[in-house]
Amino acid sequence: MRLNIHGLIDNAKCYHMVRQLRWADGVECPHCHATEVVKNGSDETQSDRQRYLCRLCNRSFDDLSRRKSFINHRENKNKTQLIQGRGD
Numbered sequence: 639m640r641l642n643i644h645g646l647i648d649n650a651k652c653y654h655m656v657r658q659l660r661w662a663d664g665v666e667c668p669h670c671h672a673t674e675v676v677k678n679g680s681d682e683t684q685s686d687r688q689r690y691l692c693r694l695c696n697r698s699f700d701d702l703s704r705r706k707s708f709i710n711h712r713e714n715k716n717k718t719q720l721i722q723g724r725g726d
């Protein structure tokens with residue numbers, strides 16, 4: 639029986655590195671940017687992926703959650719460019 643231990647170690651190291659880079663100044667909520675967050679278990683399929691719960695807005699996120707405001711801003715910008723392109 640072969641166990642893929644290298645894969646598990648790499649995954650753990652990977653998330654550890656992500657946390658060090660992303661939360662260098664402390665964990666921040668991607669929804670409301672509050673720093674009042676607590677650890678909230680780990681991802682169901684990826685046990686090394688830490689989940690967090692924001693004490694301010696009560697929403698959960700994890701190591702790889704994106705900043706929603708940033709995504710919306712980019713999407714809106716693309717839509718504006720499309721509309722402007724059609725108008726010409």
Ligand SMILES: [Zn+2]
Nearest residue numbers: 667670692695
């Ligand atoms: Zn929040």
